[in-house]
Amino acid sequence: MNQNRTGLPAIPRQRTATPSWAAPDPVDRLAEQCGDFVAAAVHPDEIAALLESDGLSDEQIRERxxxxxxxxxxxxxxxxxPRRHQEPDGPLHDPWRVSLRACLLRGLVFALPGFAYVLGAPLLTGPPGALGLPAGTVPLLAGALFGWTWNQGLSHRAYAWLGLGDRPAARRCLLVGAPAGALLGALTALAVAGPADGTAVAFAAGQSCYLGASTTLLVLGRERALLAALAPMTAGALSALAHPLPDPAGPILLLGSLAAVMLLGLREVAPSLRELNLLSGAGAVDAPRLTGSLPYALFGLGTGALVLYAALGDVPAGEEHSALAAPAAVALTLSMGPAEWLLYRFRSGSLAGLRTTGTPGAFRRATLRTGAECLAAYLLVLLSLGLIATALWPDAPGLTAVRLADVLLLGVVLWTGLLLQSFGAVLGTAAVCCAAALAQTLALLTHVADPHGVALTVYATAAAVQALLVRTLLGRATAHR
Structure with missing residues (x-):
């Protein structure tokens, strides 16, 4: 050490630069810049997502x-x-508030096509078909399952285009995809049909055309037009439940409503017909990936199969009417309207939780409580619809405790699946629903001694797994930002 003449250590010369201990902390500066967002964050992961969205790399973070x-x-x-929530100047904006009437309307248009099987029952008479199911059931099931799978994926892709603000591309997607799905659905029904299933194949072909056209109308927000097109067929089916209709009346009403729906769907996508290249936009840089719609298609396959098995459970083997028009299926399809509205209510409640809670644990508890309330409300609606459908359905079997448990557990599977799908967590719920449908299929093919017991076990397991997925994935605040 340098010393002066007295032998004492030399006093070092003061530096002109500001010493490091006096320099402002860069983390404090960043906290001031992002103060409002950081204060409102329920979990650090929300802040990390903001930092990454601003383009900060880990190397830059280490240096700065x-x-x-x-x-x-x-x-x-x-x-x-410190945690705090900035109070808005005006009324709180809630993007998840939707009209209950609009959701009920969508639920109604989901359920009304079931009346087509009432009018089409005379076309599906005969001895039991494969697996002891009512005549014509197998081609109808095959066509319906393919249609639900295809159109679920198609609607996701069209909605993805709408989300990008490209409505013409969504129309082009539907213009190409809906007819292709109708053709493939009819061929699927034909491939599994028996020698005596000619009329069932024709019915399945019409069913496939309807699914494609109605998907177009629903994606483009034309629920009221679809409801109007289904009105004559619905009125005829209700009349047929009270008094048999003349022989040609049923097919005429069916074809009339089908033609109306197809014409309305064609009118919605007609602007795309004027374009020379129907597939233009498919190669755009920001075009949705085709593979991104595959999990949604699989979700449609799994849930569709589960609903069909619930309907089959209501129809004794050998009955000469379609298994697709059973009380359980009617209740489940009618419940989709309230289910959709309750999904929005959950999103609204989770948004309120982000504003009112300050810790991850508090947010998780608030979110799970909101989810439990919405699920309980949905099951109450489903129970009411099931009891009404059973009471009004001609010759319907009684709703036993086991059948009631089946329907309610399936309701848990469907609603939690839709909830997970709405947050983009579709892979998990698609896997669960497809696995449950596969287990039901194996039970049907192997003629198990207690099919209702198998169904109860399958639904309970699927419901428990999906409830765990909801708790794990949706209990995090980052899933709701």
Missing amino acids: YGVRNSFALAEELYARV
């Missing part, structure tokens, strides 16, 4: 702030800024 990555910086910001 002296921490290892975005998650470490987010935890530091979360610890330094």
Whole structure:
């Protein structure tokens, strides 16, 4: 050490630069810049997502702030800024508030096509078909399952185009996809049909055309037009339940409503017909990936199969009417309107939880409580619809405790599946629903001694797994931002 003449250590010359201990902390500066967002964050992961969206790499974070990555910086910001929620100047904006009437209308148009099987019952008479099911059931089931699978994926892709603000591309997607799905659905029904299933194949072909056209109308927001097109067929089916109609009346009403729906669907996509290249936009840089719609298609396959098995459980083998028009299926399809509205209510409740809670645990509890309330409300609606449908359906079997448990557990599977799908967590719920449908199929093919017991076990297991997925995936605040 340098010493002066007295032998004491020399006093070092003061530096002109500001010493490091006096320099402003860059983390504090960042906390001031992002104060409102950081204060309202329920979990550090929300802050990390903001940092990454601003383009901060881990290397930049290490150089500027002296921490290892975005998650470490987010935890530091979360610890330094007290929790608070900024009060809005005006009324709170809730993007998830929707009209209950609109959701009920969609549920109605989901259910009304079931009346087509009432008018089409004379076309489906005969001895039991494969697996002891009512005549014509197998081609109808095959066509319906393919149609639900295809059109679920198609509607997701069209909605993806709408989300990008490209309505013409959504129309082009539907213009190409809906007819292709109708053709493939009819060929699927034909492939599994027996020698005596000619009229059933024709009915399945009409069913496939309806599914494609109605998907077009629903995606483009034309529910009221679809309801009007179904009105004559619905009125005829209700009359047929009270008094038999003349022989040609049923097919005429069916064909009339089908033609109306197809014409309305064609009118909605007609602007795309004027374009020379129907597939234009498919190669755009920001075009939705085709593979992104596959999980949604599989979800449609799994849930569709589960609903059909619920309907089959209501129809004794050998009955000469379609198994697709059973009380359980009617209740489940009618319940889709209230189910959709309750999904919006859950999103609204989770948004309120983000504003009113300050810790991850509090947010998780608030979110799960909201989800439990919405699920309970849906099951109450489903129970009411099931009891009404059973009471009004001609010659319907009684709703035993086992059948009631089947329907309610299936309701849990469907609603939690739709909830997970609405948050983009579709892979998990698609896997669960397809596995449950596969288990039901194996039970049917192997003629198990207690099919209702198998169904109860399958539905309970699927419901428990999906409830766990909801708790795990949707209990995090980052899933709701």
